[in-house]
Amino acid sequence: MQTLEDKIIGLLSRRKKRSLTRRELAERLDLHGRERKLLSKALERLNSNGTLQERRGGYRLLPQQQRTLEGLFSLADKGYGFLRLDEEQKEDLFIPARYVGSAMEGDRVQVSCHVSPRDRRHYAKVLKVVQRAHKRMIGFYQQRGKGAEVWPLNKKLGGQILVSRSNNVNPGEIVEVEISQYAHGDIPARGEIVEVIGAANNPQVDIETVIRSHDLPHRFSDAALAQAEIATTSITPEEIVERVDLRHLPLVTIDGETAKDFDDAVALQTQADGSWKLWVAIADVSHYVTPQSPLDIDAIERGTSVYFPGFCLPMLPAALSNGICSLNPDEERLVMTAELLFSADGTRLESNFYPAVIRSHARLTYTQVSVCLQNPAQSDLDIDLIPQLQQMVELATALGQKRQLRGSLDLDLPEVEVVLDSDGAPIDLVKTERTMAHRLIEEFMLAANEAVADYLTEKGWNFLYRIHEEPDLLKLQELQQLAAQCGVGLVLGKKLQTSLQQLLIDIADKPEARLISQQLLRSLQQACYSPVNSGHFGLATDCYCHFTSPIRRYPDLVVHRILKLALSEQPQSASLTMSQLTKLGLDCSTKERRAMQAERDLVNLRCCQVISKRLGEEFSGTISSVTEFGFFVELDGIYVEGLVHLRTLQDDYYHFDSTTMTLVGEHRRNEFRVGMPVKVKVAKVELWRRRIDFSLLENANSRG
Structure with missing residues (x-):
């Protein structure tokens, strides 16, 4: 039985001289009712896969040699592949194994489009590789006769790569190979070993493999390292002359047990009228990392620090990230401070920003603070800090309630933590959950980020917003369907944030709560950086930026620089242009996604290693x-x-x-x-x- 697409192709093949409109096609094919409704989708598919060409409302069959497309190649386990087209809504095109040629996973390729005369199915042939995704590969070294070969760790990258035999490499070790000749047909690829990474069972080799597989920059330039070493281990009197002295404040850092780069310190005081004064002190990285300096160039290349289980690939050298910029306890540090005044119900009344000098009074961990808040009498913390921590909970609770009232989504998903042995090898997996200690720091950072964004917007400065656009309706409909199967309703109307918030409340005690929350997370757009403010859907705020983590995120460093210009009443011409900010926002967003993929990749590997035992x-x-x-x-x-x-x-x-x-x-x-x-x-x-x-x-x- 002929499909509708077959009928369209058959009709147009008999009318090669003239195109036909949608209406003409429907009439000549004698389509009625539901078939007419399906015609548009059939025409769209044929147009997207290169079978038809649409021009001025008319459709004609393209000659075989003209039907070419470009896109990203994806290789399946069994040797065949797919062409992923640039337009996301268009379907992938099947490529039989015999027509893959030398294409590898991730390559940008040009294909010719064909229709099988036997079953009228569409398929493609790789004509050429437009751009290679991989110039180097990671793999196992094996000796073969008088020669040697390297088998890629990722089997989607094809078969063996022939290399010269080396006495410096042991069979089974992981090496990095630079490809000199790509595989084609039965002819294997050739290459040269550029580095021996190490033994396959070494946990550090796993990290190196993931770093290289995702093309993460992992070496600082000599110039950047030299610049970092110039930064002294203590600040000088000249550096604090015009700064506000906050060394008397009981500022503390609260981070994870293994953290070494402390971006933020907080202090809170209750005012006589019942209001709250919050200080959020953020490491003044911009004092040390100036635009276009070697440190800045390396930081832009990274875009963000990457956090693996038991290991950090930092955006800045350790002399800065763990040293002079980190707000270590009992050490003087330069900061940019957000001083915020809140009413008793969490409404922000005032905000002031200024460079300051501080001395953190304590390095606290989330576990310590959580234990203290649950049972102060059993806490080993300084007794003078406990009242401040308890007051912080009160303010954080009020701020959280304010966010909830405006529609902010709180996806409190437990995660898996990989437990490592002394060598860094994974030995167990445990569930982690956010405590009130996590929440109070989160609320204070959100408040500071929002306050800075409001200030710069009111002053008319261009900067990088953190934006989160509204979710795609189709994905929300999938979420709606899943929720319905679990016995929960979801109304997709104008008050979307309120509906999603209510969904989270309705599923809280259900066994499917985690699954629905995960699907909701997948339904949302990915947040990104842009100088054009379109609001933050997830936080239900019209104005938001990233300010609180300049040690590990480049956009925060940029916001610090612009905030300093605004505070010193510099002309706006001294800052970046909209064009520069747009390009920078896209670049930082891309590098953030790259880091997230690498982090997820290693966590998944560690999970698999634990389960394999x-x-x-x-x-x-x-x-x-x-x-x-x-x-x-x-x-x-x-x-x-x-x-x-x-x-x-x-x-x-x-x-x-x-x-x-x-x-x-x-x-x-x-x-x-x-x-x-x-x-x-x-x-x-x-x-x-x-x-x-x-x-x-x-x-x-x-x-x-």
């Missing part, structure tokens, strides 16, 4: 998503996800229902759906793919 063990879990090829299960308590593949379900023949997102057995009618509790056994772990396979225990789907 538990093959055959049984776990309870929850179905987190269902697809046509199986369903994913998230293990309870440690939030590690794995796949139960459809082919392992032997008790029945299962069909995927895309409407309800369920797998339903043809005979027994057993059902697998999101949120369903199951018991699974660890069947297989593939470290290179960061993939865990589970097998379902026999009695696990008894609720179907």
